[in-house]
Structures are given as structure tokens and as C-alpha cells.
Amino acid sequence: MIRLSRNVRDGLTDFWLAGPATLAMIVFIFVPVLVVAVLSFTDYQFGARDFVWIGLGNYSKLFGSALGQKAITNTLLYVALVIPASVGLGLFVAIGLHRMLDWAPRLSHLLRTVYFLPVAATLVAMSVAWQMVLHPSLGVVNQFLTLLGGEPKSWLSDRGLVLYTLAVIGVWQTVGYNMILFLAGLTSIPPELYDAADVDGAGGGWSRFWTVTWPLLGPTTLFVLVVTATNAFRVFETVATLTKGGPAFASDTLVYALYREGFVYFKAGYSSAITMVFFAFLLVLTIAQFRIVERRVHYK
Amino acid sequence: MIRRSLSRGVSLFLLIVGAMGILLPFIWMVSLAFKPRDEIFSADIDLLPTRLEWNNFVVAMTQTDVPLYLMNGLVVVLGILVFQILFTVPCAYALVQRRTRWRTVVFACVLAALLVPFHVTAIPIFLGFAEMGILNTYWALILPFIPTAFGIFLFRQFFSQMPKDLFDAARVDGMGEMEIVWRVAFPLALPAATAFAIFSVTAHWNDLFWPLIAITDPELATPPRGILYFRDQESGDDVGPLMAAALIITAPLVLAFLLAQRKFTQGLSAGGLKG
Amino acid sequence: MTSETVLELRGVSRCFGANTVLDHVDISVKAGSFTALLGASGCGKSTTLRIMAGLEQPSAGQVLLNGENVSDKTAHERNVAMVFQSYALYPHLTVAQNMALPLAMRHLSVFGRLPGVGRLSPGSGGVRKMIHEKVGHAAEILGLEPYLDRKPGTLSGGQKQRVALGRALVRDPVLFLLDEPLSNLDARLRIRMRAELSALHKETGRPFVYVTHDQAEAMAMADQVVVMIGGQVAQAGSPRSLYEKPASKEVAAFIGTNAINLFRPEDGVMGLHPAADRHVIGLRPEHVSPAEDGTLEAWLETAEFLGSEILLGLRTTTGKFVRAIAADDYCTPPPGSLIRLGFTPDRLHAFSGESGLRVELGA
Numbered sequence: 001m002i003r004l005s006r007n008v009r010d011g012l013t014d015f016w017l018a019g020p021a022t023l024a025m026i027v028f029i030f031v032p033v034l035v036v037a038v039l040s041f042t043d044y045q046f047g048a049r050d051f052v053w054i055g056l057g058n059y060s061k062l063f064g065s066a067l068g069q070k071a072i073t074n075t076l077l078y079v080a081l082v083i084p085a086s087v088g089l090g091l092f093v094a095i096g097l098h099r100m101l102d103w104a105p106r107l108s109h110l111l112r113t114v115y116f117l118p119v120a121a122t123l124v125a126m127s128v129a130w131q132m133v134l135h136p137s138l139g140v141v142n143q144f145l146t147l148l149g150g151e152p153k154s155w156l157s158d159r160g161l162v163l164y165t166l167a168v169i170g171v172w173q174t175v176g177y178n179m180i181l182f183l184a185g186l187t188s189i190p191p192e193l194y195d196a197a198d199v200d201g202a203g204g205g206w207s208r209f210w211t212v213t214w215p216l217l218g219p220t221t222l223f224v225l226v227v228t229a230t231n232a233f234r235v236f237e238t239v240a241t242l243t244k245g246g247p248a249f250a251s252d253t254l255v256y257a258l259y260r261e262g263f264v265y266f267k268a269g270y271s272s273a274i275t276m277v278f279f280a281f282l283l284v285l286t287i288a289q290f291r292i293v294e295r296r297v298h299y300k
Numbered sequence: 301m302i303r304r305s306l307s308r309g310v311s312l313f314l315l316i317v318g319a320m321g322i323l324l325p326f327i328w329m330v331s332l333a334f335k336p337r338d339e340i341f342s343a344d345i346d347l348l349p350t351r352l353e354w355n356n357f358v359v360a361m362t363q364t365d366v367p368l369y370l371m372n373g374l375v376v377v378l379g380i381l382v383f384q385i386l387f388t389v390p391c392a393y394a395l396v397q398r399r400t401r402w403r404t405v406v407f408a409c410v411l412a413a414l415l416v417p418f419h420v421t422a423i424p425i426f427l428g429f430a431e432m433g434i435l436n437t438y439w440a441l442i443l444p445f446i447p448t449a450f451g452i453f454l455f456r457q458f459f460s461q462m463p464k465d466l467f468d469a470a471r472v473d474g475m476g477e478m479e480i481v482w483r484v485a486f487p488l489a490l491p492a493a494t495a496f497a498i499f500s501v502t503a504h505w506n507d508l509f510w511p512l513i514a515i516t517d518p519e520l521a522t523p524p525r526g527i528l529y530f531r532d533q534e535s536g537d538d539v540g541p542l543m544a545a546a547l548i549i550t551a552p553l554v555l556a557f558l559l560a561q562r563k564f565t566q567g568l569s570a571g572g573l574k575g
Numbered sequence: 576m577t578s579e580t581v582l583e584l585r586g587v588s589r590c591f592g593a594n595t596v597l598d599h600v601d602i603s604v605k606a607g608s609f610t611a612l613l614g615a616s617g618c619g620k621s622t623t624l625r626i627m628a629g630l631e632q633p634s635a636g637q638v639l640l641n642g643e644n645v646s647d648k649t650a651h652e653r654n655v656a657m658v659f660q661s662y663a664l665y666p667h668l669t670v671a672q673n674m675a676l677p678l679a680m681r682h683l684s685v686f687g688r689l690p691g692v693g694r695l696s697p698g699s700g701g702v703r704k705m706i707h708e709k710v711g712h713a714a715e716i717l718g719l720e721p722y723l724d725r726k727p728g729t730l731s732g733g734q735k736q737r738v739a740l741g742r743a744l745v746r747d748p749v750l751f752l753l754d755e756p757l758s759n760l761d762a763r764l765r766i767r768m769r770a771e772l773s774a775l776h777k778e779t780g781r782p783f784v785y786v787t788h789d790q791a792e793a794m795a796m797a798d799q800v801v802v803m804i805g806g807q808v809a810q811a812g813s814p815r816s817l818y819e820k821p822a823s824k825e826v827a828a829f830i831g832t833n834a835i836n837l838f839r840p841e842d843g844v845m846g847l848h849p850a851a852d853r854h855v856i857g858l859r860p861e862h863v864s865p866a867e868d869g870t871l872e873a874w875l876e877t878a879e880f881l882g883s884e885i886l887l888g889l890r891t892t893t894g895k896f897v898r899a900i901a902a903d904d905y906c907t908p909p910p911g912s913l914i915r916l917g918f919t920p921d922r923l924h925a926f927s928g929e930s931g932l933r934v935e936l937g938a
Contacts, residue, residue: 006632006647013477014400021391022406024447029413032424039423046427093318096311103308113561114319117326119568120557122506124524125546128531129329132539138341140328172322180569234417237508241528255419255509262423263513272423279420286415468630469663473742474651474680487667 036279040272047266058273070249071257071274074163078253079232081167082174086228087221089171090178095213097179098186112183116176123173127241130169131156156242159250166251169238174231178224185220189213219292226289233281254278329550332543333357340539356540357548365518366545369526372438373549376522377504379442381497387446389489392455393481397467410456413449419509426513440514441522445504451496458492459485498560498567502553523549579606580642581782582627582750587636589622596622598806599636604750604782604799609773611797612786613829619806620786624752627784629653640749651680656743660755662735664727670738671710671723677746678706706745713741716775733764740775751776751783757792769795790830794818802826822933824855824926833860833886836897840928843893846870847918850925854934857924860886860898865905866917873897875914878907889914 004012040058044051062068093115100108118126133139134155142152155165193212200211236255239245245252245260252260254274262271327347332340333356335349360366394400395407425444429435434443462485470480486493511525518529527545557564582604589597597619604610612620625631626638629650638646645653656677664673682702714720717737727735736756743751756772757765773796776783787793793800794814801811810822821827827835838844838856847856847870863871865887873889876896885901899916901907908914925934 006649009649010398011400014394014398014402017390017394017398017477017481018400018402018406021387021447021452022409024387025409025413025449028425028444028447029416029421029449030409032421032428033416035424035427036420046430089318093315096315099311100308100315104312107312111315111319113558114322116561116565117554117557118322120502120553120564121326122524122550122553124506124508125527125550126325126329128527128542128546129325129332132332132543133325133328138539140324140347172325176322177568180565184569234419236419237506237524240508240512258419258422259509259512263426268423268427275420275423279417282417283415290414463661463663465659465661465663466665468625468628468650469657469659469742470665471630471650472628472655472657473677476651479680484665 033279036272036275039269040276042269042272044269044272045266046262046268051269054269058270059277061270062273062277067249067252068257068274071252071254072277074249074251075233075235075253078163078167078170078235079229081164082170082232083225083228085167085171086174086178086232087224089175090224091182091217091221093175093179094182094186095209098183112179115179118173118175119177119180123237124241126173127169127238130238131242134165157247159247162243162247162251166235166238166242169242170232170235174228178228181224181227182217182220185217186213189216223289223292226285226292230282230285230289233278233285254281329543329546332539333547335540337540353540356544359538359541360544360548364530364541364545365521365526366530366548368519369521369523369549370552372520372526373505373523375438376441377501379438380445380504381500383442383446384448384451384496384500385493388448388451389455389486389493390478390481392452393459393477393485395452395456396459397464397480397485398477407456410449410452413447414453418444422510422513429514435514436517436520438520441511441520444510445500448500451500454492454496455489458489462488494563495567498556498564502568505553580604581606581640582784583637583639584623584626584633585637585639587623587626587633587638589619589626589631590634596806597626597633600803600806600808602801602808602811604784607780607782608799609776609783609785609797610799610801611793612784612801612803613788613790613793614803615788615829618803620788620803621754623803624657624754624784624786627750628655628657628752654681654746654748655750655752656746656748657752658739658743658754658756660758662727662739662759664735664738664742666727669724669726670719670730670741671714673727673738674710674713674741674745675706677742678709681746682706709745710741713744716744716778717741732760733768736760736768740772744775744779747779748781751779751781753783753785755786755788758787758789765792772796791832794830800830802829804829820933821857821924824857824924824931827857827924827926831859831861833898833900835859835924836863837926838895842891842895844871844891844895844897848920848923848925848936850934850936853928854925855928855931857926858918859922861900862922863897863899863916863918865899865901865914867915869915869917871897871916871918873914873916875908875910875912877910880907887914889916 041053041055042051043054043057062072097108097112100111134141136142136152136154136157139155141155145152153161156162189212193216194208197208197212234255235253236259239251239253239256240259243251245256255278258271258274258278261267261274331346331348334352334354336351336353339346339349391406395403395410421444426435429440434440466484466488467480470484475483505522506524507522508524508528511522515521515525518526521529527542527549530545531542580603582602584600584602587597587600588595600619600623602610602612602623612623614620622631626633629638629645629648629652633646636646637644640653640655650657665676668676682705710723711720714723717740719734719737719741722730722734722738727738730738736759739756753772757768760768769792772783776796785793785797794817798813799811800814800817802809802817804825810817810826817826817830821830824837828837836858838847838851838858840852840854844851847858850856871891873891875887875889877888879886879888880903882903884903885905885907887899887901887907889897889899891897897916923936925936926932927934
């Protein structure tokens with residue numbers, strides 16, 4: 001038997017250890033990204049034998065057509081609605097529960113569990129449940145509205161309302177996640193700082209918040225903002241389950257549009273262009289997220 | 301003193317109202333799942349059923365494909381997890397322990413891969429799978445998720461904190477590198493593996509995007525895909541069984557979460573790193 | 576002669592980038608010997624040990640094990656045992672499993688090693704029994720029997736140390752490598768373990784290579800001490816030869832319980848030897864003592880009563896600090912007193928002022 005030199009054997013071991021994962025990343029991530037980028041400049045359709053280069057045609061269609069613009073503005077509006085509500089409520093709940101630890105720890109833990117529940121729950125199944133909650137006639141929301149003398153509303157089929165309804169569900173789903181991140185930030189604040197604030201005369205609830213809590217939560221908040229934005233940009237499950245982008249594209253979003261154009265209408269080229277635009281948005285956000293994580297590590 | 305109890309009272313009130321809002325769809329789902337048909341379609345507001353109708357669950361479990369969906373979900377989720385671990389752990393170990401020239405290249409790949417959301421790769425993978433004729437198989441649901449840059453990153457972090465001597469001792473004791481990975485490194489990385497498993501299982505049990513694309517055969521539907529088949533078929537009078545099905549599909553993860561809350565919050569918030 | 580040599584390093588160098596850690600190191604380890612690699616931290620002694628183990632590859636030179644060039648072999652192909660400073664016990668295995676692991680690796684097939692399933696592997700029963708006996712025997716020697724089912728996390732430092740030794744003992748290796756194994760123990764335990772290690776060495780009859788920065792440990796246990804300085808072997812020899820004939824003033828400074836007095840020509844301390852104006856003269860404190868007829872005069876600054884002796888710190892009229900040792904019954908005068916010191920002329924060492932190397936003085 002030929003004995004290979006140690007360097008060769010070491011090289012083979014390295015390949016045997018890291019090769020499969022690296023290969024899988026190349027096959028399922030890097031090559032597909034290149035293919036999507038290339039396809040976005042063609043008119044390729046799934047099943048077609050060949051395609052034509054159409055340059056930026058798909059992109060001008062996305063940015064130029066009313067439908068394409070709708071998907072982009074809807075996504076941006078959805079993100080703009082979810083971020084402040086989800087981050088703000090997450091912060092509020094975290095601070096409330098953190099303080100409650102002093103006088104009612106068990107209740108605080110119980111409420112934390114409740115707020116986190118939607119994060120672990122299957123979103124599609126919960127969307128089906130939301131559909132029943134918001135049902136025009138059988139839903140508990142409209143039943144309450146009628147009871148209070150209000151007008152029942154079509155939460156999911158009113159063009160002016162549907163995106164806001166989806167945003168509420170989006171907030172419902174993410175607020176617990178943000179709460180956990182904020183709670184982690186809050187517990188890492190040394191209690192001596194609050195004592196110092198008390199001594200310095202900043203003892204009231206609000207002044208404590210502004211002198212100690214808020215400045216020290218700064219990096220956490222930045223991180224939570226970006227994570228919430230990243231997740232909001234990917235909104236898909238609720239749209240696919242509850243509205244399919246309707247009515248009349250009033251709740252069409254980027255990911256849903258890329259799904260519909262690509263896999264319902266089989267317009268692979270156009271769908272690739274939507275993908276690339278979505279990718280560009282997320283790339284900016286993810287790189288920002290990396291930067292923040294790096295900075296947070298440096299803080300410690 | 302009065303001010304303090306007042307502020308406590310107000311925040312307690314707001315937090316409980318918020319929690320009720322969070323619980324609303326859960327309560328409504330459970331309530332409808334147990335309500336008899338006549339109560340579901342009554343115009344009165346009854347948050348809770350007057351009597352428990354177990355028949356909804358019987359219908360969901362016997363007259364629909366829900367058990368099949370659960371089964372598919374289990375196969376896919378475990379398949380993904382097992383392959384992810386098999387591919388990821390040795391690679392993360394190599395990134396920490398091996399002095400290979402390729403280390404920086406592989407790590408750069410990992411960081412780059414973290415930047416790519418799954419949605420971006422869907423079209424080419426669909427094309428490739430169609431070409432290979434493996435759409436509508438378990439493989440179509442499992443294969444695309446095997447490379448997990450997030451997993452490599454997580455395990456790498458964990459391995460880099462382990463004492464180097466331990467691995468050297470294992471080498472002197474006669475273990476090959478692959479054996480060190482599975483007999484020493486992996487057992488010691490169980491906390492990281494638990495967090496990763498929770499993250500992975502939750503993400504793929506709940507995923508709708510890829511099953512919607514890769515699967516057209518209802519026989520292979522995962523739970524989220526399956527419940528949409530169920531909902532789209534029913535004509536509107538099967539609300540009870542539909543809610544029972546939604547409850548059954550949500551229950552495994554929610555119960556696991558309630559039993560292992562700390563691990564779940566750790567695992568899922570570690571996922572915040574994921575791009 | 577060569578048949579007796581178990582391990583030999585020939586011209587071994589190791590570079591990390593532009594940084595040379597080992598520079599042409601030659602070491603030979605005889606059968607049944609106890610070799611100590613002694614040096615300050617960063618002198619390359621640990622790297623040398625790792626090259627002997629096969630954990631590290633030399634950039635140049637050869638490693639010979641029983642006459643065979645093993646430079647290209649990995650650690651697990653060499654059948655050497657190593658004990659680590661941090662003990663490196665597997666935290667997820669019991670003491671017995673920790674000790675059994677190297678044997679299982681050597682004697683069981685890949686299939687037979689699998690937990691649980693392994694029992695079904697043909698022929699593994701006898702091997703398992705053998706492993707069980709060997710582990711039991713090692714545990715008996717080391718007094719570990721009560722702890723066999725415990726996890727390392729629950730043991731004290733000394734017990735962990737014994738487990739680490741046990742893991743090396745069970746497998747009958749050609750060579751034992753020990754990397755500062757006692758440095759994490761407290762002083763009292765360290766002294767006791769020294770004796771136990773020496774006893775173990777005699778019992779196994781295998782060569783030990785022992786890395787340490789503590790000269791007392793090296794002198795007490797080893798029959799060959801290799802002093803390493805700056806990635807090179809400064810001197811190798813028996814403890815006695817190192818003490819009596821240090822090859823350089825650096826070695827002289829490293830060996831000995833009390834730091835040696837070194838008199839450079841510019842210190843102006845004459846009268847030690849005619850060569851004191853050309854060479855550095857070394858004189859150990861234990862060879863300098865108060866004497867009525869002494870030729871050296873110095874003022875007493877400090878006196879430490881150590882029980883069996885008294886360590887004196889003095890300053891000569893030319894301002895040079897000198898350490899001397901007096902007998903325990905010496906009646907110490909108050910600090911500031913002028914004392915006459917005598918020394919044993921044949922205990923003088925002379926070193927070249929430029930190279931620091933030993934110079935033999937004519938009789």
C-alpha cells in the first residue's frame with residue numbers, strides 16, 4: 001500500500017470534514033444566486049426551451065408598471081407600519097415585565113410566556129385562526145364591534161384596510177421576539193446604575209428611563225430595529241394564507257409577487273428580477289445587522 | 301407610595317390587555333375547535349363553548365389528511381435536521397481546529413451565505429429539481445436546507461471556546477479527526493446543538509414558502525401546506541374540524557415551547573443572527 | 576548505544592511564519608530514562624514536546640522513534656502517551672471511560688467502538704474484558720477505584736491529575752510525554768506527586784519526557800535535564816553536571832534553588848580570581864558564607880531565616896549585590912554591619928564576557 005505524505009493526508013482529512021458543507025453551500029446557495037442574477041435579464045419561462053436577453057426589461061417592468069410599484073410600495077408601507085409598532089410595543093412590554101420581576105415575578109414570567117407564544121406557533125395555522133377571528137360575520141372582532149354599536153368591517157377584503165390588518169398580525173407575531181431581545185438587554189444593565197441615578201436625583205420613572213435605560217439599550221434597539229425590518233420584508237405566510245395579495249393587489253408584497261409571477265404564472269425571468277430587488281433590500285439590512293452585532297460584541 | 305402602586309396598577313392593566321390581544325387568536329382557535337356546529341354559526345358572542353365537542357378532532361384526525369401532514373412534517377423536519385448536523389458539525393470543527401489553507405476561504409463562504417435569504421435561491425433550485433425530476437419528493441423538501449451557514453457559524457463559535465488540549469489529547473489517544481468530531485466535539489457542543497435544533501425544527505415545521513413551490517402532491521404536504529389544502533377544500537361549514545386541525549398542527553411546537561421555555565427562547569433568539 | 580535510544584530529535588526546527596520557535600534542536604532520549612525539558616515560558620519546550628507527540632510537524636529535521644523516522648506520522652500512529660497541563664479529560668465521559676478510551680481506540684474495530692451496538696461486534700467481548708482489567712489495574716495503582724463512575728467535573732485537581740496519568744498508563748506506550756503536569760496543583764500536593772511520578776516511572780520502565788519551568792522539579796526527578804533557551808538546547812546532561820558545570824551563564828542562572836551571583840568585570844569585585852577582570856565569575860550563594868578570614872567585604876542588607884539555613888543579602892564596597900548562605904546557627908548581626916565573606920575557590924564558574932559560554936579556568 002502506498003503511504004501518502006502527511007500533508008496530502010491532512011488535506012484529504014480537511015476536505016472530508018469541510019468539503020460536504022462547502023459543496024452544499026456552492027450548489028444550493030452560490031450557484032443559484034448567480035443563476036437568478038442571470039435569469040433576471042432574460043424573458044425565460046419555466047418549461048421553455050430557450051430565452052431572449054432583454055437587458056433591464058424585467059426591472060423596468062417592475063419599477064414602471066402600476067402592479068410592480070404596488071408590490072414595492074406595499075412592502076415598504078408594511079415594513080414602515082410593523083417596525084415602530086413591534087419595536088415600540090416590544091420595548092414597552094419588556095420594561096413592564098422587567099419591573100414586574102421585583103413585585104410579581106411569577107406573573108411576569110407567565111406574561112412573558114404569553115407574549116412569546118406567537119413566535120413558536122405555526123404562523124400558517126395561526127393565520128387560519130386569525131381568519132376566523134376577523135371573519136366578516138362569525139368573527140369575534142366584528143361581533144364585538146356590532147355589540148358596541150359600530151359598523152362591522154371586512155378586515156381582509158377591504159382594499160384600504162387589508163394591509164393594515166396584515167401589519168397588525170405581523171406585529172402580533174413579532175412583538176414577543178423583540179420583547180425577549182429587549183429583556184436580554186435590560187438584564188445586562190448593572191443595577192448599580194439605577195442606584196447611581198437615584199442618588200443623583202434622577203429617581204422618577206421617566207427620568208430613570210431617559211438617563212439610564214434608554215442610552216444603555218441603544219445598541220439593542222438598533223439591532224431589534226434591523227431584525228424586525230429584515231423579518232417584515234420577508235412577509236409571505238400571512239399574505240399567502242389570508243389574501244393571496246388581494247383584493248386587487250392591495251396586499252401584494254415583494255415575496256408574494258415573486259412567488260406568484262414565478263410559480264403560478266411561471267415567468268421565471270420577471271420573478272428573478274423581483275427576487276434581485278428583494279435581495280438588494282435585504283442585503284443592505286443584513287449587512288447593517290452584521291455591523292451592529294460586531295459593535296455589540298466590542299461593547300463587552 | 302400611592303404613585304408607585306398607581307403606576308404598577310396602570311402597567312399591569314396595560315400588560316394584561318396586551319396579553320389578551322396576543323391570546324385572542326389562540327383562544328378563538330381553541331374555542332372554535334371545541335364548539336359544536338350550531339354554536340360556531342350563532343350570532344351571539346361566546347368566547348367559550350358551552351359544551352366540548354370532541355367530534356371536531358375526530359373528524360380532523362380520521363376524515364382528513366391531517367395525520368399524513370403531521371407525518372410528512374416529522375419526516376421533513378427530522379431529515380433536514382439530521383443532514384444539517386451531519387454536514388455542519390465537521391465543517392465548523394475544521395474551521396476551528398484545522399490549520400488548512402482553505403480555512404479563510406470556507407469561512408468567507410459561510411459569511412457570504414449568511415447574507416442570502418432562502419427566497420433568493422428558490423427559482424434556480426426549482427429549475428434544477430424539475431430538471432432532475434425530484435420535485436414532489438421528500439428530497440425536494442429536505443435537500444435545499446442542508447447547507448446552513450447559520451449552523452456552521454453557531455457551532456464554530458461554540459467550538460472555538462473549547463480547550464485545545466482536549467482535542468490534542470484525543471489525537472494522542474488514537475482518534476482520527478472525524479472520530480474527534482463525533483465522539484468529543486459534538487457531545488460537548490450539545491447546548492449549541494439543542495439551540496440549533498430548536499431553531500431549525502421551528503423554522504421548517506412552520507415554513508410555507510418552499511413546500512408551496514416544491515410540492516403539488518397533497519400526499520406530501522407538510523402541516524402548513526396541508527392545512528391550506530384542507531381549508532381550500534372545505535366549503536365553509538367545516539370550521540370546527542379546520543380549527544381542530546390548526547390546533548393539532550400548532551400544538552407540538554407550542555407544547556415543546558411551554559415545556560422547555562428557556563431553551564426555546566435561547567434557540568429562537570440565537571436565530572436573530574441569521575441573515 | 577543507538578539501540579538504547581528510544582527517541583531522537585535531529586536538527587528539528589519549527590517556524591510559524593517568519594517566527595522561529597525551534598532552531599536546530601537535537602535531543603536523544605534513552606530507554607528507561609527520565610528527561611526533563613526545562614526552560615522559561617516561550618522557550619520552545621512545549622512545542623518540542625508536541626513535535627515528539629506528533630501533534631505538530633517539524634519545519635525541518637527528523638524525529639526518530641526506535642530508529643524509525645516518524646516525522647510524517649500523526650499522533651495516533653506513534654503510540655505515545657501524553658499528559659496535559661490542563662489534564663484534558665473528556666468532561667462527558669466517566670473516569671473509567673476516560674481511561675478506557677485510548678485502549679478502545681487501539682484494540683476495537685470502528686464498529687466495536689460504537690456505544691451499545693459495539694457489544695454485538697464479534698470478538699469484542701474478550702477485548703472489553705482486557706480493557707476492563709487494565710483500567711482496574713491502573714485505577715488501583717493510582718488509588719482511583721472509588722471514583723471510576725464519576726465524571727471529571729466532580730473531582731479535585733489532584734484526582735483529575737491522577738485520571739490523566741491513568742489514561743496514559745493503561746496503554747503501555749513506547750514513550751510518556753508530560754506537559755507541566757503538576758503546575759496546576761498546590762505546593763504540598765506537587766511535592767507528593769513528584770515522588771509518585773518517579774515511582775510510576777520506575778514501575779513502567781518506559782522513558783518519560785517531562786516539560787517544566789521549575790528547575791527544582793527537573794533536578795529532583797530527571798536523570799537528564801535539557802535546558803532550552805530561545806528555541807535552542809542550551810545544555811543537556813545529568814542534574815549534577817548541569818549544576819557543577821553549567822555550559823553558559825544563562826544555564827547557571829536557571830539551575831539552582833538560589834539565584835547564582837554573577838560578577839562582571841565592571842562590578843569591580845576583585846580578589847575572587849585573577850581572571851575576574853576578563854570573565855564573568857559565577858558563584859552560588861550556597862558556596863559563599865560568612866567567615867572570619869574571608870577575602871570579600873560586604874554590608875549586610877537583609878537576612879531571611881529559612882530554618883535549615885539563613886539567606887543573606889549583602890552589598891559589597893563597590894556596590895554589587897551578593898547573596899550568601901549561612902548555617903542556621905549563625906548569629907546574624909544587625910543590618911548595616913560589615914561582614915567578611917569566604918568562598919570555596921573550586922566552586923567558581925567563569926563565563927566569557929562576550930558569548931556567556933563557560934570558560935575552563937586553569938587549576
